Amino acid sequence: MKIAFIGGGNMAAALIAGLAGKLTPGANIHVVDPNPASLEALQRQYGVTVAAALADSAAGGAEVLVLAVKPQVMHEVTQQLLPLLQAAQAAGRAPLVLSIAAGIRAADLARWLGGYPAIVRTMPNTPALIGMGVTGMVASAGVSAPQRAAADQILRAVGATVWLDDESQIDAVTAVSGSGPAYVFYFIEAMQQAAEELGLTAEQGRQLAMATFTGAAQLAAQSPDPVPVLREKVTSKGGTTYAALTSMEASGVKAAIVGAVKAAAARGKELGEQLGSAA
Numbered sequence: 001m002k003i004a005f006i007g008g009g010n011m012a013a014a015l016i017a018g019l020a021g022k023l024t025p026g027a028n029i030h031v032v033d034p035n036p037a038s039l040e041a042l043q044r045q046y047g048v049t050v051a052a053a054l055a056d057s058a059a060g061g062a063e064v065l066v067l068a069v070k071p072q073v074m075h076e077v078t079q080q081l082l083p084l085l086q087a088a089q090a091a092g093r094a095p096l097v098l099s100i101a102a103g104i105r106a107a108d109l110a111r112w113l114g115g116y117p118a119i120v121r122t123m124p125n126t127p128a129l130i131g132m133g134v135t136g137m138v139a140s141a142g143v144s145a146p147q148r149a150a151a152d153q154i155l156r157a158v159g160a161t162v163w164l165d166d167e168s169q170i171d172a173v174t175a176v177s178g179s180g181p182a183y184v185f186y187f188i189e190a191m192q193q194a195a196e197e198l199g200l201t202a203e204q205g206r207q208l209a210m211a212t213f214t215g216a217a218q219l220a221a222q223s224p225d226p227v228p229v230l231r232e233k234v235t236s237k238g239g240t241t242y243a244a245l246t247s248m249e250a251s252g253v254k255a256a257i258v259g260a261v262k263a264a265a266a267r268g269k270e271l272g273e274q275l276g277s278a279a
């Protein structure tokens with residue numbers, strides 16, 4: 001499978017790490033990005049081919065075009081992509097366009113690309129870098145069954161996939177799992193800070209926090225007990241966990257997290273509305 005990435009930044013690099021040499025040889029992956037340092041690193045690590053601009057790129061020959069630029073430049077990028085897609089269509093091909101951008105709606109992409117039908121909108125996350133990502137995805141009506149299968153194959157190469165019935169659900173996916181790794185890292189940072197303030201070394205804090213997260217997440221995934229029951233099993237009456245959870249409740253930690261995830265979803269929707277109005 002020939003895949004072209006338009007944008008070779010953080011999320012593209014995480015996807016390429018999971019794909020190159022696994023789903024497809026690195027030489028079948030083409031990356032377009034204006035930053036020479038990013039291109040050089042991707043070329044060296046994964047053997048991908050590269051170009052600094054779409055006009056000079058081999059992206060038009062790809063079966064799948066992954067749009068991995070920031071939402072704010074997506075309209076501009078679609079205008080650069082349009083001639084390549086038109087040439088591909090004139091040659092009897094219709095590459096799948098797979099967007100990973102937060103907020104940008106498939107209908108707006110389709111309109112910007114001259115009514116292009118084959119668009120899959122996805123929301124991956126950075127644990128794709130180690131094959132442990134999860135991606136929410138939704139296909140436009142014009143996506144063929146083989147193209148849908150190809151999109152699923154690409155994202156399954158870097159983790160799990162969750163197909164959505166309705167595109168409006170993708171802002172929630174963005175808020176929960178797309179941005180989610182950052183919330184987890186934030187919590188780990190707080191645990192490590194507390195460990196040090198309580199007299200442990202940075203390395204001890206890192207080891208303890210990391211093993212606790214991995215162990216608790218695996219236990220939650222594997223146990224027949226629901227998460228609240230697992231939490232109760234840690235919480236001895238009058239003990240230390242009770243003291244911590246009482247403190248968290250008093251500080252409104254859970255409500256703050258729920259509010260934060262909703263703020264991310266609202267921002268995704270807002271990005272779509274603001275940026276989607278471009279002609």
Ligand SMILES: NC(=O)C1=CN([C@@H]2O[C@H](COP(=O)(O)OP(=O)(O)OC[C@H]3O[C@@H](n4cnc5c(N)ncnc54)[C@H](OP(=O)(O)O)[C@@H]3O)[C@@H](O)[C@H]2O)C=CC1
Nearest residue numbers: 007008009010011012032033068069070071100101102124
């Ligand atoms: N990071 C994450 O965890 C996730 C990100 N996403 C989505 O992925 C997309 C990319 O995010 P992320 O990787 O974090 O962002 P980055 O800024 O790291 O990567 C985007 C890259 O695209 C480059 N670029 C800008 N204009 C063009 C162009 N015309 N042609 C080719 N490349 C261009 C940028 O260059 P320059 O910096 O010079 O502008 C940059 O290197 C976003 O839409 C985001 O919503 C989705 C899920 C998770």
Ligand SMILES: O=C(O)[C@@H]1CCC=N1
Nearest residue numbers: 101102174178179180
């Ligand atoms: O912060 C962002 O907008 C992107 C989308 C999900 C994760 N990072």
